[in-house]
Amino acid sequence: MNERIQEKLSILADAAKYDVSCSSSGGKRKNENRGLGNAEGMGICHSFTEDGRCVSLLKILLTNYCIFDCAYCVSRRSNDVKRAAFTVDEVVDLTMNFYRRNYIEGLFLSSGIFKSSDYTMERLVRIIKKLRTEHKFNGYIHVKTIPGASPELIQEAGLYADRLSVNIELPSELSLTTLAPEKNYQEILTPMGQIRDGIVQNKEEKALFKKVPAFAAAGQSTQLIVGASAETDHQIIKLTDSLYKGYGLKRVYYSGYIPVTDDARLPQVTQPPVIREHRLYQTDWLMRFYGFEADEILDPAHPYLDLEIDPKLAWALRNRHVFPVDINSADYEMILRIPGVGARSAKRIVAARRFAPLSLDHLAKFGVVLKRAKFFITCRGQALDAREYDEQTIRRQILFGAGSVRSALVTQQLDLFAQAS
Numbered sequence: 001m002n003e004r005i006q007e008k009l010s011i012l013a014d015a016a017k018y019d020v021s022c023s024s025s026g027g028k029r030k031n032e033n034r035g036l037g038n039a040e041g042m043g044i045c046h047s048f049t050e051d052g053r054c055v056s057l058l059k060i061l062l063t064n065y066c067i068f069d070c071a072y073c074v075s076r077r078s079n080d081v082k083r084a085a086f087t088v089d090e091v092v093d094l095t096m097n098f099y100r101r102n103y104i105e106g107l108f109l110s111s112g113i114f115k116s117s118d119y120t121m122e123r124l125v126r127i128i129k130k131l132r133t134e135h136k137f138n139g140y141i142h143v144k145t146i147p148g149a150s151p152e153l154i155q156e157a158g159l160y161a162d163r164l165s166v167n168i169e170l171p172s173e174l175s176l177t178t179l180a181p182e183k184n185y186q187e188i189l190t191p192m193g194q195i196r197d198g199i200v201q202n203k204e205e206k207a208l209f210k211k212v213p214a215f216a217a218a219g220q221s222t223q224l225i226v227g228a229s230a231e232t233d234h235q236i237i238k239l240t241d242s243l244y245k246g247y248g249l250k251r252v253y254y255s256g257y258i259p260v261t262d263d264a265r266l267p268q269v270t271q272p273p274v275i276r277e278h279r280l281y282q283t284d285w286l287m288r289f290y291g292f293e294a295d296e297i298l299d300p301a302h303p304y305l306d307l308e309i310d311p312k313l314a315w316a317l318r319n320r321h322v323f324p325v326d327i328n329s330a331d332y333e334m335i336l337r338i339p340g341v342g343a344r345s346a347k348r349i350v351a352a353r354r355f356a357p358l359s360l361d362h363l364a365k366f367g368v369v370l371k372r373a374k375f376f377i378t379c380r381g382q383a384l385d386a387r388e389y390d391e392q393t394i395r396r397q398i399l400f401g402a403g404s405v406r407s408a409l410v411t412q413q414l415d416l417f418a419q420a421s
C-alpha cells in the first residue's frame with residue numbers, strides 16, 4: 001500500500017471509530033519485529049450477523065471533510081483536524097485488496113458531507129455499486145446514509161448494501177436543533193420511513209417473484225449519542241421503543257458521549273458514560289427479547305436507570321408484589337421476567353416441566369443464576385422467602401454475596417447512615 005493511501009486510511013479509519021453502529025475492536029497492538037498481524041488504527045472492526053457469526057469489516061469514512069458543524073463531532077467543519085478524502089476507486093481497491101488477503105469480510109462505509117448531501121451520497125452509491133457489479137463483491141456492506149440525501153440515491157444504495165443506517169444522534173428534536181442546527185429530525189425520519197417501506201415492499205415482491213433484487217436485506221439501524229444532551233434514560237428508551245415499533249429497526253446503538261471538541265453547549269465530562277451505555281443496551285435487550293415495555297422499566301418518577309444493578313433486577317425489586325413466581329406453573333412470559341433467568345433458560349424450563357416438576361437443582365443445570373433468581377421464585381415448595389428481606393438486603397446480597405465481608409460492611413454503613421439521617 002503506498003504511503004498516501006496509508007495516511008488517508010489512518011485518518012479516515014480513526015475518524016470512523018466514533019460510529020458505534022458496528023461493534024469495534026479497540027486493539028492497539030502494533031506489528032513489531034516483522035510479526036504477523038497489526039491491530040492498530042487500520043479500521044478493521046467486528047460486527048455480528050443475525051445468526052451470531054462475527055465478521056470483520058473495513059470501517060472507514062469516505063471523507064472527514066464536512067460542511068456541517070455538529071457540536072459533538074470530531075469531523076465538524078470548525079474542528080482543527082487533519083482532513084483527507086478517498087476517491088471512489090481507492091475505497092473499491094482497498095476493500096477488494098483487504099478482502100482478497102482475508103483481512104475483512106465486509107465494508108462499513110460512512111462519510112462527512114463534502115459539497116452537498118447528494119454529492120456525497122452519490123459517491124457512496126458509486127462505491128458499493130462498483131463493488132457489487134464490476135468486482136462481484138459478495139461480502140457484507142453497511143452504508144450510512146447522508147442526512148438530506150435524495151430518496152432516489154437512498155433507494156439505489158439499498159440495492160447494493162446489506163444494511164443501511166440513518167443516524168439520529170441526538171435523542172430529541174430540541175437537542176438536535178441546539179447541537180446540530182444544520183440537521184433536522186424530518187431529514188432523518190423520512191429516509192428511515194423510506195427504507196422501512198422499501199424493505200416491506202421487497203419482502204412482498206420476493207414472495208411473488210423469485211428473481212427480485214434484494215433491498216437492504218440486513219435491515220436498518222441507527223445510533224444515539226448518550227450524555228451529550230440532557231435527555232433522561234426514560235426519554236431515550238421511549239424513543240428507542242418507537243423506532244423499533246414504527247420503523248422496524250434491527251438495532252439501535254448507543255454511543256456514550258466522548259468529548260472531542262471544546263464547545264460550551266456540551267457537558268464537561270472527562271469519561272464517556274460507559275455504565276449508562278451498558279445499562280441502555282441491557283434495557284434495549286429487555287424490550288426486544290423479554291417482552292418489556294419502555295414504561296414498565298422507567299417512568300417519569302424514575303427517569304434514570306440504576307447504574308448499580310441491571311434493569312431487570314431493578315424492575316423486579318420495584319415490583320416485588322408479583323413475586324415469588326412458581327417455576328412449575330407460571331407463564332413463559334413471567335418466567336422471562338425473573339432476574340437470573342435468560343431467554344434460553346426460560347425455554348428449557350417450560351419444555352422440561354411438561355415431563356416432571358422441576359427442582360432448584362434442575363434450574364442450576366438449565367443455566368439459571370440462582371444467586372439472583374432465588375429471591376424471586378418458588379420451586380416445588382423450595383423457596384427462600386424473599387418477602388422477609390427488604391429491597392436493600394436483596395440488592396446487597398446479589399451485589400456482594402450473602403455473608404461476605406463487603407456485604408456486612410455495606411450493611412453496617414447503611415444502618416449507620418439510616419440512624420444518622
Ligand code: SF4
Nearest residue numbers: 066068070073076112
Ligand atoms: S454531518 Fe456528520 S460528519 Fe458532519 S459534522 Fe455532523 S455528525 Fe459530523
